[in-house]
Amino acid sequence: MRVREIPVLLLKRLRTRRKRSGMDPTPNRTPADRPQRTPTLWESLLPLVAIALLMGVGYGIYQLPGEVLLIAASAVAGVIAWRLGYSYREIETGIIESMMKAMPAMLIVIIVGALIGSWIAAGTIPWLIYYGLQLIAPHYFLLTACVVCSIVSLVTGTSWGTVGTVGVAFMGIAHGLQIPLEQAAGAIVAGAYFGDKISPFSDTTNLAPVAAKSNLFDHIRHLLWTTLPAWVLGLVVYLILGLAIPRSSTASLEQMGLILTTIENHFHFHWLVFLPLVITLYAAVRKRPVIPFMLLSVLVAVLLALFVQGAALQPAVASVLSGHSATTGQPMVDRLLNRGGMLEMMDITLLALCAFAFGGIIRRAGMLDVLLDRLLRVARTTGALITATVFSCFTVALLTGSSFLSILIPGELFAPAYRTRNLAAKNLSRTTEDSGTVVMPLIPWSIAGVFMAGTLGVPTLAYAKWAIMCYTGFLFALLYGFTGIGIAPRIRDDETIAGS
Numbered sequence: 001m002r003v004r005e006i007p008v009l010l011l012k013r014l015r016t017r018r019k020r021s022g023m024d025p026t027p028n029r030t031p032a033d034r035p036q037r038t039p040t041l042w043e044s045l046l047p048l049v050a051i052a053l054l055m056g057v058g059y060g061i062y063q064l065p066g067e068v069l070l071i072a073a074s075a076v077a078g079v080i081a082w083r084l085g086y087s088y089r090e091i092e093t094g095i096i097e098s099m100m101k102a103m104p105a106m107l108i109v110i111i112v113g114a115l116i117g118s119w120i121a122a123g124t125i126p127w128l129i130y131y132g133l134q135l136i137a138p139h140y141f142l143l144t145a146c147v148v149c150s151i152v153s154l155v156t157g158t159s160w161g162t163v164g165t166v167g168v169a170f171m172g173i174a175h176g177l178q179i180p181l182e183q184a185a186g187a188i189v190a191g192a193y194f195g196d197k198i199s200p201f202s203d204t205t206n207l208a209p210v211a212a213k214s215n216l217f218d219h220i221r222h223l224l225w226t227t228l229p230a231w232v233l234g235l236v237v238y239l240i241l242g243l244a245i246p247r248s249s250t251a252s253l254e255q256m257g258l259i260l261t262t263i264e265n266h267f268h269f270h271w272l273v274f275l276p277l278v279i280t281l282y283a284a285v286r287k288r289p290v291i292p293f294m295l296l297s298v299l300v301a302v303l304l305a306l307f308v309q310g311a312a313l314q315p316a317v318a319s320v321l322s323g324h325s326a327t328t329g330q331p332m333v334d335r336l337l338n339r340g341g342m343l344e345m346m347d348i349t350l351l352a353l354c355a356f357a358f359g360g361i362i363r364r365a366g367m368l369d370v371l372l373d374r375l376l377r378v379a380r381t382t383g384a385l386i387t388a389t390v391f392s393c394f395t396v397a398l399l400t401g402s403s404f405l406s407i408l409i410p411g412e413l414f415a416p417a418y419r420t421r422n423l424a425a426k427n428l429s430r431t432t433e434d435s436g437t438v439v440m441p442l443i444p445w446s447i448a449g450v451f452m453a454g455t456l457g458v459p460t461l462a463y464a465k466w467a468i469m470c471y472t473g474f475l476f477a478l479l480y481g482f483t484g485i486g487i488a489p490r491i492r493d494d495e496t497i498a499g500s
Contacts, residue, residue, distance in 0.1 A: 036085035041374055043084070044367035047077040048399060051358065055445060066445055070354035074361055081365035094364025098356040102402070102447060104291075106352060109451055110345050111294045112164040113323075115280075116455070117340025118301035119165075120324035121316055123273040123309050126337065128169035129176065130263050138177045142238035145170045145184060146191035150231070152281075153195025157202040159441075160448075161290075162192040164455050165280060168339075171456050175335070176259045185458040186466020187238050193438045194231045194469050198223050204403055204437045211411025212418075212432065214425035214495050222426040225486035226434050226476040227469070234468035262333045266326070270308050276301045345454060352401070352447040359400030371395055372413050379417060386431055386481030389414050390474050393436035401446035406436035424488035425495040435474040442470055 051073040058064040074095075081091050119125045136144050149170070153162040167188040174184035196202045198220050209219040267273075276297040283293030298320060305316040315325060323341030326334045362368050372392050379388040389410055397406040411432050418428045440448035444460040453460045464471075480486040492500055 039080070039084055039365060039367050039370050041370060043080050044362075044370040046080055047073065047358070047362050047367060048371070048395070050076040051398070051445075066351050067354045070351070070358055070445055074354070074358040077358060077361040077365070077367070080367070081361055084365055086365055091361055091364065094360040095357045096360070098360025098363070098400075099353055101404075102352060102356045106349050106447075107291055108160065108294070109349055109352070109447075109454075110342050111291060111298070112160070112451075112455060113340055113342045113345035114298050114320040115164060115276075115294055115301070115340070116168055117319040117321075117323040117342075117344075118298045118305065119168075119276055120326075120337050120340055121309065121311060121319040122276060122301035122304035123267040123269065124276050124301060124304075125169055125172065126263050126267045127269050127273050128166075128277075129172035130260060130267075130269070132169060132173040134260070136173060136177070138179065139242040140239075141174065141177055141179050142183055142187040142242050143235055145174075146187040146194075146235060146238055149188050149191030150194045153192045154199045157196065157199040157205070158290075159189075159192035159196035159202075160451060161280060162195065163188060163452055165277060167192060167456060171458075172337075181456075181458050182462040183238075183241060183466045185452070185456040185463035186468070187234075188456065189441050189452050189463060190231070190234050190467040190469040193441065193467075194227065197227055197433055197438055204407060204433065207404060208407050208411065208429040208433050208437070209426070209496075211408045212415055212425045212429035214429045215498050215500055217498060218426045218495075218500055219429045222424075222430045222486075222488065223433060225480065226430060226473045229476055230469045230472040233472055237468055258330065259333060262328050262330045266328050268308055268310070272308055273304055275304070339457070347454065351445060351450045355401040355445045355447065355450075359402065359405070362399055363405075368396065368399060368409070372409065376413060376417060382421065382423065382484070382487060383478070383482035385414070385417060385421060385423075386427070386477060389428065389431045390435040390477060393432055394439065397436055397439055397443060397446065401440070401443060401449075403437050403440045403446075403448060406440070407432045410436065419490065422490050424490045424500060426500070427488055431474075431477050433473075434477045438470045438473055442467060 051070070054069040054073050055066065058069045078091050081094075082088070116125070149162050149166055152166050153159050170188055171181065171184060173179075174181055197205065199205055200216060200220060205220065206216060208214075209216050212219075279293055279297040279300060282288070283290060302316050302320065305311040305319065306313065318325070319341065321341055322343050323339055324337055326337035328334055328337070372395065375388040375392045375395070379385040392410040392413065393406045396409050397403070400406070411428060414428055415425065418425060440446045441452045442460065442464040443449045444453070449460040452463070456463070490500075494500075
């Protein structure tokens with residue numbers, strides 16, 4: 001051993017002894033060793049205020065990119081989380097966990113883009129538009145669109161599937177009939193969520209009674225107290241809007257004939273073009289895995305584009321990625337049919353991932369728990385309890401953009417309070433759906449909002465006011481809470497039994 005190496009060796013031994021005895025003045029502290037504390041109410045409110053200002057002013061008024069605004073709101077939430085003692089690694093973990101939960105929905109969003117493009121190339125959507133233009137009167141279009149989407153969604157249990165298939169066809173018909181697109185999109189979304197909300201096949205309809213510990217079919221029957229009046233109110237508005245359309249503003253017979261002729265000349269209508277829709281509806285009704293059957297539907301549509309429509313291989317396959325490219329010679333028809341593709345859904349996917357990043361931070365840092373706990377403290381009467389439930393669902397929906405979290409978190413939080421006040425659990429499950437599930441498509445940065453806007457081609461804030469059922473159901477819930485109408489008492493301990 002060299003002489004100059006001896007001091008180094010002694011220093012290493014000295015450091016080892018100090019570490020073993022706990023005397024080391026510079027221990028290896030990790031970021032996770034920072035003390036963490038519970039956020040105050042004001043600290044918990046700051047991210048909510050930030051996202052409200054950024055999205056309300058930046059997105060709503062100045063039309064700034066929503067992705068950038070959500071990243072800015074996430075940065076605000078991240079700084080607050082860091083001040084609370086959370087390391088960057090822990091904040092990153094919260095973001096990743098939130099995004100991982102969103103991945104199944106993101107895959108569906110992307111595949112819906114492929115589905116729309118391939119269905120147009122196959123002639124499925126043009127077939128629906130062609131016959132829809134001939135069967136639906138302009139003055140009853142909104143009413144018809146809402147009712148048909150309600151029935152399809154009720155049978156299939158999927159609002160997204162309804163909007164991505166029947167809804168897209170109705171938007172095409174609205175183009176042809178010169179119906180205001182924001183009104184058409186609002187009626188379609190309202191109908192799709194009405195059926196989804198009360199369908200026993202719907203995931204959120206099954207999730208709400210699980211979170212509140214009520215029975216599924218009791219929950220569905222109890223939902224009718226708030227859902228039916230809100231839906232009927234919307235139908236009345238759609239009927240009035242339709243009857244108020246001046247005759248001169250509807251599509252002329254000449255223009256209608258031009259659209260029909262153009263579609264008929266560029267597509268071959270064979271009964272086989274209906275197969276992609278049948279495959280998708282079958283999977284929904286039979287509760288089969290959604291993604292494999294959607295991919296099967298896309299494959300069948302591409303084959304139909306090749307062998308029924310006579311398309312070349314390259315454009316038929318490209319419709320899956322970049323959407324259908326129509327060159328009919330009629331600009332109106334081209335705008336109607338140049339849609340779809342997975343690339344069209346990338347903006348939607350990015351926006352949703354940014355929203356889930358924000359939700360992951362505020363949930364990881366405990367800010368969401370503080371807000372919900374404070375709401376629970378002020379609920380001293382039945383009306384106040386239901387009001388607190390409504391606003392807690394709103395809070396979770398606005399902060400996370402997730403319909404599942406807007407049901408699960410308030411459901412688990414408020415279940416003991418409803419039991420303590422001798423209120424049936426189905427009151428809670430109903431309220432979480434009234435103020436959680438159906439408001440999601442009205443929030444521009446929620447995954448549902450970006451999906452509906454991207455699929456229908458209408459901004460969320462443009463169609464939101466016309467999706468009447470989606471924002472009037474919770475008003476009936478509040479009315480019943482303060483009047484006692486439609487409020488069920490708890491009659492047994494185990495409320496998962498039918499008839500509770």
